[in-house]
Every structure is written in C-alpha cells, then in structure tokens.
Amino acid sequence: MTLEGRLVLALLEGTVTGCILALTALGLSMVFGVMRIVNVAHGEFFMLGAVSAWYVTSTTSSFGLALIAAPVFVAAVAVLVNWVILRPIRYEPQATIVATIGLLYIIQQVVLSIYGPYARTVAPPFYFRIDFPWFGYSGYKLAVAGLAAALLWAIWRVVSTTTLGLYMRATQQDQEMAQAFGVPVHRIFAVAFALGAALAGLAGALIIPIQPAHYLMGLDALLASFTVVIVGGLGSLGGTLAAAFLIGLSDGIVSVFFSPTLARIVSTALVALVLVVRSGGLFGTESA
Amino acid sequence: MSAKRISRREALKAAGIVVGAGIAGLSPRPPVPSGLRQLVYAAPSGGTPLRIGFQVHRTGIGAVYGRWWERTAAAAATYINEKGGMAGRQVRLVGEDDGTDPARGAIAVEKLASEDKVDLIFGTLFSNVVIGSAPRAGELKIPYLVVSEGYHVASGKMNRYCFQPGITDVRAQLTAISSWIVNNLGRKITLIYPDYAFGYDHRDFWAKGATRLGATVQALIPIPPTETSFTKYFSRIPADTEVLYHVMVGPGVPTFVKELGEYFGSKRPQLFGFIDSLEGVDLASPGLDFLEGTHFWEAFPRYAGGYNTSFERTYRERIGVNASGASVRDPKDVSTYSHMFGVWETLFVIKQTIEQSGYKRPGPKDYRAFIETLERFQTFSEGIGHPQGPKKFVGKIHQAFGQQFISRVDGKKLKVVHKTKIEDSLYSPEADYTKQPL
Numbered sequence: 001m002t003l004e005g006r007l008v009l010a011l012l013e014g015t016v017t018g019c020i021l022a023l024t025a026l027g028l029s030m031v032f033g034v035m036r037i038v039n040v041a042h043g044e045f046f047m048l049g050a051v052s053a054w055y056v057t058s059t060t061s062s063f064g065l066a067l068i069a070a071p072v073f074v075a076a077v078a079v080l081v082n083w084v085i086l087r088p089i090r091y092e093p094q095a096t097i098v099a100t101i102g103l104l105y106i107i108q109q110v111v112l113s114i115y116g117p118y119a120r121t122v123a124p125p126f127y128f129r130i131d132f133p134w135f136g137y138s139g140y141k142l143a144v145a146g147l148a149a150a151l152l153w154a155i156w157r158v159v160s161t162t163t164l165g166l167y168m169r170a171t172q173q174d175q176e177m178a179q180a181f182g183v184p185v186h187r188i189f190a191v192a193f194a195l196g197a198a199l200a201g202l203a204g205a206l207i208i209p210i211q212p213a214h215y216l217m218g219l220d221a222l223l224a225s226f227t228v229v230i231v232g233g234l235g236s237l238g239g240t241l242a243a244a245f246l247i248g249l250s251d252g253i254v255s256v257f258f259s260p261t262l263a264r265i266v267s268t269a270l271v272a273l274v275l276v277v278r279s280g281g282l283f284g285t286e287s288a
Numbered sequence: 289m290s291a292k293r294i295s296r297r298e299a300l301k302a303a304g305i306v307v308g309a310g311i312a313g314l315s316p317r318p319p320v321p322s323g324l325r326q327l328v329y330a331a332p333s334g335g336t337p338l339r340i341g342f343q344v345h346r347t348g349i350g351a352v353y354g355r356w357w358e359r360t361a362a363a364a365a366t367y368i369n370e371k372g373g374m375a376g377r378q379v380r381l382v383g384e385d386d387g388t389d390p391a392r393g394a395i396a397v398e399k400l401a402s403e404d405k406v407d408l409i410f411g412t413l414f415s416n417v418v419i420g421s422a423p424r425a426g427e428l429k430i431p432y433l434v435v436s437e438g439y440h441v442a443s444g445k446m447n448r449y450c451f452q453p454g455i456t457d458v459r460a461q462l463t464a465i466s467s468w469i470v471n472n473l474g475r476k477i478t479l480i481y482p483d484y485a486f487g488y489d490h491r492d493f494w495a496k497g498a499t500r501l502g503a504t505v506q507a508l509i510p511i512p513p514t515e516t517s518f519t520k521y522f523s524r525i526p527a528d529t530e531v532l533y534h535v536m537v538g539p540g541v542p543t544f545v546k547e548l549g550e551y552f553g554s555k556r557p558q559l560f561g562f563i564d565s566l567e568g569v570d571l572a573s574p575g576l577d578f579l580e581g582t583h584f585w586e587a588f589p590r591y592a593g594g595y596n597t598s599f600e601r602t603y604r605e606r607i608g609v610n611a612s613g614a615s616v617r618d619p620k621d622v623s624t625y626s627h628m629f630g631v632w633e634t635l636f637v638i639k640q641t642i643e644q645s646g647y648k649r650p651g652p653k654d655y656r657a658f659i660e661t662l663e664r665f666q667t668f669s670e671g672i673g674h675p676q677g678p679k680k681f682v683g684k685i686h687q688a689f690g691q692q693f694i695s696r697v698d699g700k701k702l703k704v705v706h707k708t709k710i711e712d713s714l715y716s717p718e719a720d721y722t723k724q725p726l
Contacts, residue, residue, distance in 0.1 A: 001523050001527070005523075006523055009519070009520070009523055010520075013517075013519055013520050017517070058620075112347060112351070116351075116352075116355065116621070117347075117351030117352045117354070117355055118352055118621075119352070119538075119539035119541065119542060119568075119569070120573075120620075121542045121546075121573060121574060121575065122574060123574030123575070124574070129550055131553060135522070135523075135551050136550050136551055136552065136553040137519070137550060137551075138546075138547070138550040209574070209575075210543060210546075211516050211517070211540070211543050212539060212542045212543060214539035215351075216348075216349065216539070217516070217539070220514070220516055252520065255520035255521075260511075260512075260515070260520050260521060261512065263520075
C-alpha cells in the first residue's frame with residue numbers, strides 16, 4: 001500500500017478509536033471527578049450495554065430501540081448499585097475500589113450464566129462501504145465516531161451550561177461547600193454515577209455492530225479507559241477528551257506504520273511517562 | 289458523609305490489581321461451587337463407577353468450546369452408560385473449570401488427581417492450557433488425554449502420560465490440505481494467525497509444507513488472541529497475495545471477518561480459513577456475507593449431509609445438534625461441531641483401552657497397563673465411537689490421524705468440496721514416547 005493510503009488508514013483508525021475511547025472513558029472520569037471514587041466495574045457497564053443491546057435488537061429487531069434501552073438499563077443498574085453498595089459504604093474510596101472489583105466479577109459471571117460465553121453481533125442499522133483508492137472502510141464505523149463526537153459535545157454543554165452541570169462542577173470542587181450552598185450532593189452523586197454508566201452502556205451498544213457482545217469485553221474497555229484518564233488527568237473532562245484522541249491517533253499511526261503490538265507498548269509507556277513527569281495527568285490539576 | 293479524597297496512586301493501584309488479574313487469566317477466578325465441581329452427568333448403577341476427570345474451559349476465552357465440550361462429553365458418557373458402561377462399570381464425569389488459563393489448568397489437574405481422586409483426566413482444548421497442564425499430569429503420573437488439535441503432543445514435548453487419540457493435530461491437517469490449496473487457490477500466500485502456540489503450529493508447518501509444494505509465503509501476520517480491532521493489521525497484507533490463509537480464535541473473530549470484508553470489498557484475494565475462526569458462530573450472522581465463495585477446512589462438516597453416514601446421524605442426534613450445526617433447543621446456540629467430536633471419540637478410546645488393558649483402579653500397575661495398551665493401538669475403526677471416520681493411531685507420538693474436509697461457503701452454509709485420505713495427513717514421527725520410563 002502506498003504511503004498516502006497508509007496515512008489515510010492510520011488517521012481513520014485513529015479518529016474512530018479516539019471517539020469510542022472518549023465516550024467509554026468519559027463516564028469513568030466523570031464519576032471520579034464528581035464522586036472522588038474509582039469505579040473498577042466501569043468496563044462491565046460497557047459490556048452490559050453491549051449485551052443488553054444485543055437482547056433488545058434480537059428480540060425487537062430494532063437497533064434504534066436498543067440504543068435507547070441499553071443505556072437506560074445500564075443507568076438503572078448503576079442507580080441500584082449506588083443505592084445498595086456505594087451509599088452503605090459511604091463512598092469510602094478504598095472500600096469502593098474493593099466493592100467495585102467485586103461488582104465487576106459479579107456482573108461478569110451473571111452475564112456468563114444468562115447470556116452465555118458467545119460472541120454475538122447484530123447488523124448495523126445502515127451499511128455502506130466507503131471505497132478509497134487503496135482500501136474500503138465501514139461507513140457505520142465513521143457514523144459511530146460522528147455520533148460519539150456529537151454526544152461528547154452534548155455532555156460538554158450539559159456540564160458547562162446547565163444547573164445540573166453547575167451542581168456537578170460545584171460538587172467536584174468542594175463537596176462540603178457545595179452542600180452548604182444547598183447542592184443536593186447525594187442526588188448529584190446518583191446522577192453522576194448513572195450518567196457515567198449510561199455513557200459506557202451507550203458506547204457498548206453502539207459498538208456491537210462492529211465488535212460482538214461478549215462477557216469478557218469489559219476488561220479491555222476498562223484498561224483503555226484507565227489509560228485515557230490517567231494520561232488526561234482523572235476527573236478532567238477536557239483532559240479525557242484530549243487524551244482519548246492523542247491515544248487513538250498514536251495507536252492508529254503506530255499500528256499502521258509499525259505494528260499494533262508496538263502501539264500498545266507506546267500507550268502503556270505514555271502512561272508511565274505521564275505518571276513520572278506530570279503525575280496529575282497532562283490536563284489534570286490534582287497531584288498524588 | 290465521608291469526603292476522604294482518594295489519591296491517584298490508590299486509583300492506579302486498584303487499576304493495576306484488576307488489569308493484572310485480567311491479563312494473567314483473562315477472566316476472574318471465582319471459586320467453583322461444589323455442586324458444579326463434581327457434576328455427575330450420569331448416575332452410577334452397579335459396581336464402583338469409573339471417575340473420569342474432565343478439565344474444561346467453562347470460563348475465559350475458550351468458554352464457547354467448553355460449553356459444547358461439556359455437552360458432548362455428557363452425551364457420550366450417557367450413551368456409554370446406556371450400553372453397559374466401560375468394562376461393566378458406569379462412568380461418572382468430574383468436571384473442573386480451568387478458566388482457559390495455563391496456570392489454572394495445572395491446578396485443575398492437581399485437584400482432579402489428588403482431591404477428587406479420578407481414574408484419569410481428559411478433555412483439555414486450548415494449546416497453551418495443555419502445555420501448562422500436561423507437565424503436572426506427568427509428575428502426578430496420571431493418564432492425561434487432550435482434545436486440543438495442537439502439534440504439542442505429537443512433537444514429543446509433552447510426556448508419556450499425555451495422549452491425543454481423538455483428533456488429528458494441526459501439522460497433519462496442514463499436511464493433508466496444503467496441496468489442495470496450492471493447486472486450486474494460488475501460490476502466493478499470506479498467513480494471519482493467533483499469536484500463541486496454536487498459531488505458531490500453523491505458521492511453522494505452512495512455511496515448511498508450502499515451500500515444498502512450490503508456494504511462497506508472502507507475509508506472516510500474527511494477531512494477539514484478545515485483539516478486538518483488525519483493520520490496522522490488514523495494511524500489512526502484500527498487494528500480490530493470491531491466497532489469504534486465516535486462522536483466528538476467540539470472541540474477536542466475527543469482527544475480524546467483517547473488517548476483512550470492508551477492507552477488501554470485491555477485490556479480495558482467495559480466502560482459505562480454518563473453521564476454528566467461526567466455531568460457535570452462525571454463518572448467516574450479519575457481516576459474514578463476505579465469506580460467500582471462500583473455502584474452509586473442517587475436521588467434521590457442520591452441516592448435515594457433508595459426511596453422510598448413519599454413525600454421523602446418530603452422533604448428531606445424541607449430542608442434540610440440528611442439521612445446521614446449532615442446538616436443537618436454541619437455533620441461535622451454534623455448536624463447535626468441527627472439533628467437539630474429538631471429545632466423544634476420546635471417551636470411546638478410553639472405553640476401549642480400559643476394557644482391553646484390564647484397568648481397575650488408579651495406581652502405577654494399572655496405569656502402566658492402560659498406557660501400554662493405548663500405545664499399541666494402530667487403528668480405530670469407524671463406528672458410533674468414531675463417527676468422524678476411521679483413525680490411524682501412532683503410539684510412538686500418542687497421536688491420531690483422520691480424514692479432513694475442505695468446504696466452500698455456499699448460500700451461507702458450508703458445502704464439502706473435498707475430502708482427504710488419512711494417508712494424506714501422515715508425516716514421519718519426530719519423537720518416541722514409548723522409550724520414556726513410566
């Protein structure tokens with residue numbers, strides 16, 4: 001393949017990866033920002049979104065319905081988790097980590113028991129193939145990237161212009177002060193946790209026409225999300241977006257021009273480098 | 289409300305724990321409930337039952353295979369018990385999950401042998417798990433019969449206790465089909481294979497066999513078995529490739545095929561795949577239309593009629609699989625039909641060996657008789673115990689050889705276009721287990 005062909009492929013792959021990464025990681029970053037907890041089961045919300053979208057699509061043959069139902073279902077699970085697990089342990093950071101590790105295994109095994117070990121995919125709602133001179137590319141993939149970008153923009157607007165966004169930012173800056181000013185901090189916690197889960201669930205639902213739903217798929221999503229939020233700075237939404245595109249593009253370029261294995265090494269090395277040089281993340285404000 | 293702030297170091301530590309656990313095992317390691325651990329598939333009656341340890345991939349990336357391995361083993365044990373058991377003793381399967389993980393595989397072997405005190409162990413599939421588990425079986429001196437397809441048993445790298453009598457190994461499969469590929473599809477070949485032991489067997493024996501037949505290997509493209517996105521690998525396929533030989537495993541396979549289709553469109557090279565890529569996957573799944581007209585190796589044709597014998601029909605009915613290779617109870621539940629006959633046939637080999645060796649109980653004397661008897665077998669005749677066809681068995685390398693099939697995707701189904709002879713798959717043994725002490 002010619003150099004131009006490879007470059008186009010690298011940029012396409014990088015952009016698509018970046019958009020999906022951003023959507024998956026944003027929830028993790030938001031939950032940390034607002035609630036100061038690390039949700040280790042974040043990847044499982046992604047997987048639940050994919051699996052529930054498969055169920056909805058295969059029973060109603062409507063992928064559009066799945067795109068609504070899956071994030072709603074995942075958000076409902078998150079609300080339940082918040083109520084049954086996180087509140088009773090008072091959002092204690094260390095306890096939350098342990099509890100969400102447990103939750104990760106519980107969700108995985110429940111899905112294995114009910115859905116089974118199969119890798120199942122659905123037909124994309126529309127299909128066209130973009131024929132470049134060097135290779136073809138899935139139109140649906142580009143549409144997913146576009147939709148993810150639009151969603152990210154919408155979330156950005158919500159956080160920066162609405163009252164809910166104001167409450168979330170206030171809670172993030174100083175919980176006690178926010179509470180003193182009448183911000184319903186506990187309710188904001190529930191909303192942030194549900195919203196973070198719904199974002200992951202939506203990413204999972206969007207991806208199943210590309211990547212099949214499988215009970216272990218959450219692990220990769222978790223790993224990718226952690227990479228992004230560490231590079232971008234935990235809790236920083238802008239940093240998460242920037243890091244997702246940085247990692248997505250470097251992954252695309254290194255994969256196409258060198259090897260995908262090297263791309264993994266590069267992103268892992270980037271994590272290490274960021275931690276050593278700028279431990280709060282490239283765009284974060286917090287230090288260890 | 290506790291407002292204690294979490295440091296990023298703590299966050300990272302948690303991430304490290306989980307990611308580390310994931311990389312090590314690709315799955316969590318929950319304790320298996322005792323009710324499941326000692327699954328009794330077939331109720332014993334009369335005499336002491338034979339307890340056969342069944343190491344199975346219930347979780348992890350091999351779980352689709354594991355599920356069907358388990359159903360096939362249960363169906364075989366039930367059939368054998370109905371016909372009077374093994375040497376008059378009923379068979380009881382003792383299942384143990386290994387999470388498709390090599391380290392856990394060795395623990396499963398240990399547990400089956402020492403705690404469950406089974407008579408022997410069988411059933412392991414994934415080659416990395418076999419390689420991780422077989423040494424422990426050798427140390428514990430317990431017969432260990434795998435259904436794995438890899439060349440590791442025949443290579444002589446396992447030990448005298450490790451056998452593969454129910455399924456042909458990869459090297460033999462490739463030996464049998466490579467001339468058909470080179471003569472019918474093309475000579476410039478690019479290989480895409482999973483980046484672990486099973487994939488290396490394909491890489492090594494293709495390179496050897498293909499060059500002997502006058503073909504050239506254009507490029508070797510290994511892909512990690514947990515990969516989820518594949519387009520980035522395809523830019524490495526040389527433009528003059530005539531045949532793209534693909535063998536992939538794991539949950540990423542449908543994506544792999546779909547992205548291959550998007551990438552090449554109608555300008556594709558010839559494709560030849562191992563059905564391992566699509567075991568457990570419906571060929572009518574969205575995005576697989578691209579495979580129409582391409583060829584696959586099958587060990588045992590998934591669609592009824594591909595190998596039309598009364599034994600095949602009985603076997604298919606007993607394991608509960610319909611004419612399209614899916615579960616009769618749920619047509620969405622597609623089986624791993626091309627491979628799981630190996631589980632059935634291995635249990636019948638165990639039956640034959642136990643009956644001829646006079647095996648009674650675990651211990652050096654009876655194990656010696658079992659192993660030496662099995663090593664003396666030269667053939668297994670076609671029948672209900674060997675529905676995939678007759679087998680040649682080479683005792684020196686503990687490996688069975690059978691016929692292979694090549695099928696074309698035709699109307700979203702696989703249609704057999706070529707069947708090899710057993711002789712096509714033979715190669716000269718590079719090892720002799722019978723010289724190892726017991």
